[in-house]
Amino acid sequence: MRGGAALAALRLRTSFEFGNREVAKWFPGHMAKGLKKMQASLKKVDCIIEVHDARIPLSGRNPMFQEALGVRPHLLVLNKMDLADLTSKQRILRQLEQQSIQNVLFTDCLRDRDVNVKKIVPAVTELIQKSDRFHRTENLEYCLMVIGVPNVGKSSLINAMRRMYLKKGKASRVGGEPGITRAVLTKIQVCERPLMYLLDTPGVFSPRIESLEVGMKLALCGTILDHLVGEEIIADYLLFTLNKQQKFDYVERYQLGEPCDDLQTVLKKIAVKLGKTQKVKAITGVGDINILMPNYNAAAYDFIRAFRKGELGKVMLD
Numbered sequence: 001m002r003g004g005a006a007l008a009a010l011r012l013r014t015s016f017e018f019g020n021r022e023v024a025k026w027f028p029g030h031m032a033k034g035l036k037k038m039q040a041s042l043k044k045v046d047c048i049i050e051v052h053d054a055r056i057p058l059s060g061r062n063p064m065f066q067e068a069l070g071v072r073p074h075l076l077v078l079n080k081m082d083l084a085d086l087t088s089k090q091r092i093l094r095q096l097e098q099q100s101i102q103n104v105l106f107t108d109c110l111r112d113r114d115v116n117v118k119k120i121v122p123a124v125t126e127l128i129q130k131s132d133r134f135h136r137t138e139n140l141e142y143c144l145m146v147i148g149v150p151n152v153g154k155s156s157l158i159n160a161m162r163r164m165y166l167k168k169g170k171a172s173r174v175g176g177e178p179g180i181t182r183a184v185l186t187k188i189q190v191c192e193r194p195l196m197y198l199l200d201t202p203g204v205f206s207p208r209i210e211s212l213e214v215g216m217k218l219a220l221c222g223t224i225l226d227h228l229v230g231e232e233i234i235a236d237y238l239l240f241t242l243n244k245q246q247k248f249d250y251v252e253r254y255q256l257g258e259p260c261d262d263l264q265t266v267l268k269k270i271a272v273k274l275g276k277t278q279k280v281k282a283i284t285g286v287g288d289i290n291i292l293m294p295n296y297n298a299a300a301y302d303f304i305r306a307f308r309k310g311e312l313g314k315v316m317l318d
């Protein structure tokens, strides 16, 4: 940890200049399957498992499905907990509770037999049994659906649950029913008593981008296509965030010597360190010379990817 005086000498930014950008273009509507298409299958669902990225537990979730579906048991799974700095977990849970979200689990779907993934079925069983749905006797099968914005790990969660339950030999996959898309109706049995299924196709929602800052956080976590936002600005927001939170793993990774808040300087050093440079011929008064130009795009790409893989340390963006 660097001392206050040393940090002050580095002149780190205290705010980020977002400029004039149009967030509306950052998430093309066709990327989400759309509520309408999902609604038919959602009607049959007894409990919604909403997956979101644990690094942005408050930003970008789309509450639209709750409004569209009325009151229905809902479990919020904050996934990628392995990438999140959870020292402020209690604050996050309190803030979520203020939004009436009480049922929250943190997961790491890539870890084999994650203990928290295991808690999903008992939590969901309790939620359904406490809800009105339990008194509807005509159908004793419970059906769960995983939904969320892109790239938060919905498919990974389904696969983790599938591994967990299919391995036990208790679960079976059930084929489609006539008249309804087979893919939507493919079910995985996840519990015997009560009989519970998970629809194996997740519902994709568009994120709610209420501000440029929220948009940038979503972009940093990879839920928006990078080129729509711009890799350079994502890299700059990443640099700003790491410095603000004093997460200086990047300094060591790229052998920068000391933290720096100037993107061009950082990208130049990253490019040189990674050997991402291009020979460019320059014509001068005394003849042609070859100069080495850093490939800023390749450097920005590496910087962002390293962050997303957790190689620059754990963060909390909200």
Ligand SMILES: Nc1nc2c(ncn2[C@@H]2O[C@H](COP(=O)(O)OP(=O)(O)OP(=O)(O)O)[C@@H](O)[C@H]2O)c(=O)[nH]1
Pocket (backbone or CB within 6 Å): 079, 080, 081, 082, 083, 107, 108, 109, 110, 111, 148, 149, 150, 151, 152, 153, 154, 155, 156, 157, 202, 204, 309, 310
């Ligand atoms: N570190 C980490 N990575 C994860 C975790 N869960 C998923 N991922 C990674 O996140 C990326 C997206 O995972 P998916 O399961 O495809 O996410 P999705 O929400 O189904 O994505 P869409 O199909 O785009 O909606 C993949 O590279 C996964 O390997 C997790 O718990 N921790």
